[in-house]
Amino acid sequence: MPMxxxxxxxxxxxxxxxxxxxxxxxxxxxxxxxxxxxGVAAVTQRVVAKExxxxxxxxxYYYATVDDLLxxxxxxxxxxxxxxxxxxxxxxxxxxxxxxxxxxxxxDRNRAHTMAEYELFLMAGRRPDMRAEIARWNQVIDxxxxxxxxxxxxxxxxxxxxxxxxxxxFTTDGLSTAPEVLAVLKRITRRHPFxxx
Amino acid sequence: MPMxxxxxxxxxxxxxxxxxxxxxxxxxxxxxxxxxxxGVAAVTQRVVAKExxxxxxxxxYYYATVDDLLxxxxxxxxxxxxxxxxxxxxxxxxxxxxxxxxxxxxxDRNRAHTMAEYELFLMAGRRPDMRAEIARWNQVIDxxxxxxxxxxxxxxxxxxxxxxxxxxxFTTDGLSTAPEVLAVLKRITRRHPFxxx
DNA sequence: TAGAATCTGGAGCGATCGCTCAGGTTTTTT
DNA sequence: AAAAAACCTGAGCGATCGCTCCAGATTCTA
Numbered sequence: 001m002p003m004x005x006x007x008x009x010x011x012x013x014x015x016x017x018x019x020x021x022x023x024x025x026x027x028x029x030x031x032x033x034x035x036x037x038x039g040v041a042a043v044t045q046r047v048v049a050k051e052x053x054x055x056x057x058x059x060x061y062y063y064a065t066v067d068d069l070l071x072x073x074x075x076x077x078x079x080x081x082x083x084x085x086x087x088x089x090x091x092x093x094x095x096x097x098x099x100x101x102x103x104x105x106x107x108d109r110n111r112a113h114t115m116a117e118y119e120l121f122l123m124a125g126r127r128p129d130m131r132a133e134i135a136r137w138n139q140v141i142d143x144x145x146x147x148x149x150x151x152x153x154x155x156x157x158x159x160x161x162x163x164x165x166x167x168x169x170f171t172t173d174g175l176s177t178a179p180e181v182l183a184v185l186k187r188i189t190r191r192h193p194f195x196x197x
Numbered sequence: 198m199p200m201x202x203x204x205x206x207x208x209x210x211x212x213x214x215x216x217x218x219x220x221x222x223x224x225x226x227x228x229x230x231x232x233x234x235x236g237v238a239a240v241t242q243r244v245v246a247k248e249x250x251x252x253x254x255x256x257x258y259y260y261a262t263v264d265d266l267l268x269x270x271x272x273x274x275x276x277x278x279x280x281x282x283x284x285x286x287x288x289x290x291x292x293x294x295x296x297x298x299x300x301x302x303x304x305d306r307n308r309a310h311t312m313a314e315y316e317l318f319l320m321a322g323r324r325p326d327m328r329a330e331i332a333r334w335n336q337v338i339d340x341x342x343x344x345x346x347x348x349x350x351x352x353x354x355x356x357x358x359x360x361x362x363x364x365x366x367f368t369t370d371g372l373s374t375a376p377e378v379l380a381v382l383k384r385i386t387r388r389h390p391f392x393x394x
Numbered sequence: 395t396a397g398a399a400t401c402t403g404g405a406g407c408g409a410t411c412g413c414t415c416a417g418g419t420t421t422t423t424t
Numbered sequence: 425a426a427a428a429a430a431c432c433t434g435a436g437c438g439a440t441c442g443c444t445c446c447a448g449a450t451t452c453t454a
Contacts, residue, residue: 023401039323041238045442055403060443119319125312125368126236134368156365156372157384163364164357171322171331175353187354188385220431242412254433257413401450410441416434423428 024062024072026052031073036112040119043070071130074120078133081117085140092147096189099144100182103162107169107176114170148189161188221259221269223249228270233309237316240267268327271317275330278314282337289344293386296341297379300359304366304373311367345386358385 030052034043045066049056063069084102088095106114121137124130141162145155165184168175175181227249231240242263246253260266281299285292303311318334321327338359342352362381365372372378 039320044440046440056442057403057405057444058401061401061403064443066442115319115322121368122312122316122319123236138365138369151384153380153384157358157381160361160365160381161354161358161385162361164359164361167360167364168335168353168357171318172335183350184353184357187348187350188358241410243410252433253412254414254435255431258432261413263412395454397453399450399452402448404447405445407444408442411439412437414435414437417432418434419430419432421428421430424426 023052023054023058026054027059027062027069028073028076031069032077032113032116035073035116035119040070040116040123043073067127070120070123074124074130074133077113077117077120078136081137082140085144088144095144095147096185097178097182099162100185101178103165103169103181103185104176104178106166107172111170114166118167118170158188161185220249220251220255224251224256224259224266225270225273228266229274229310229313232270232313232316237267237313237320240270264324267317267320270313271321271327271330274310274314274317275333278334279337282341285341292341292344293382294375294379296359297382298375300362300366300378300382301373301375303363304369308367311363315364315367355385358382 027048030048031043033051034047043066045059046056048069049059052059059069063072088098121134124134138159141159142155145158145162148158149155162185165175165181169181175184224245227245228240230248231244240263242256243253245266246256249256256266260269285295318331321331335356338356339352342355342359345355346352358381362372362378366378372381
């Protein structure tokens with residue numbers, strides 16, 4: 001039994017491990033497909049196996065429990081978003097535009113994917129061993145908000161608004177285009193239309 | 198088979214219906230307990246029945262399917278929050294304080310309840326027949342934000358931040374006290390520390 | 395090429411699942 | 425008191441669940 005995620009390095013010389021590595025990828029992809037289509041509750045050993053075109057026992061072989069499968073899926077999705085944030089432009093204005101596009105896509109072509117992220121996120125809130133992933137996500141958001149304000153309260157406000165915007169875009173039908181989202185983001189980060197009380 | 202939610206009016210003269218009405222209440226309370234403890238995925242006919250101290254068939258009798266049970270639970274939770282918002286003070290400053298307390302409680306003593314709300318909320322995003330409940334929640338938030346701004350963009354920004362604050366309080370350990378939340382809320386709605394660009 | 399490591403997948407155990415159903419009890423109506 | 429209406433439930437069917445087991449196939453190491 002290997003069971004270790006094994007260093008996910010590029011080329012693995014050992015053909016045996018390479019095959020296992022490939023199957024892990026297929027399984028996680030299958031998990032995401034299932035969550036996107038039917039939600040986390042639909043993730044079962046047999047369903048995932050069928051989706052991946054593998055026998056049920058193969059699922060158990062690579063991920064001892066269904067929980068392990070979900071944890072791995074959460075980490076992968078987190079990686080996806082972290083990478084997306086890391087890829088934002090160094091120019092603040094441009095980065096804001098790109099974020100707006102990212103959020104808008106979460107209500108449109110990436111809707112299922114974004115819902116999956118939030119479902120896994122919520123699940124993580126219930127399991128102490130997954131809390132680290134929540135912290136990882138928050139760090140990414142906080143690092144982003146730090147580009148727009150040095151004040152921690154303002155940072156929290158912006159971060160909360162970003163989280164809320166993601167939530168709104170994929171649960172509501174309005175607020176779907178990137179320009180709309182961008183306009184809202186600008187109000188939060190720049191605030192020029194507000195009176196100083 | 199009655200199956201109708203039957204007008205939930207105060208006193209029901211018919212003793213038969215009154216008993217059924219009481220049992221619906223107990224079942225929904227049981228559903229909330231289960232969700233708060235183990236999540237929506239744990240809501241099964243038998244588990245709910247046991248939690249309510251009723252036979253499994255009683256669950257089916259009052260709610261034809263488990264889905265019906267979850268839908269009813271979502272409506273009830275929505276009612277709870279809508280009532281909470283309706284009970285906020287007429288004074289804007291005081292209302293903001295009360296909202297901060299409400300959000301902070303969502304990360305503390307009401308954590309499980311708030312998580313349940315969001316889990317049901319997410320589930321609703323996947324089922325077209327529950328979309329109406331999402332709209333109902335959004336309307337409540339929007340009505341609240343309207344007290345602080347007439348601008349729809351600002352309104353969306355505030356609403357998103359409120360949603361995000363709820364999310365943050367019950368997934369993170371920091372940001373737990375009402376004063377902290379209030380400070381953030383004030384930045385969003387009043388914004389006086391921000392430079393006009 | 396022998397032996398070790400890794401991978402494969404069919405069979406299946408015990409438990410739980412959603413839901414049905416046939417007949418029971420309680421309450422109201424006549 | 426009889427009939428009607430509403431309420432209630434134990435038993436259980438067929439399906440799926442998580443997970444185990446283990447003999448065989450494949451691939452690397454020595």
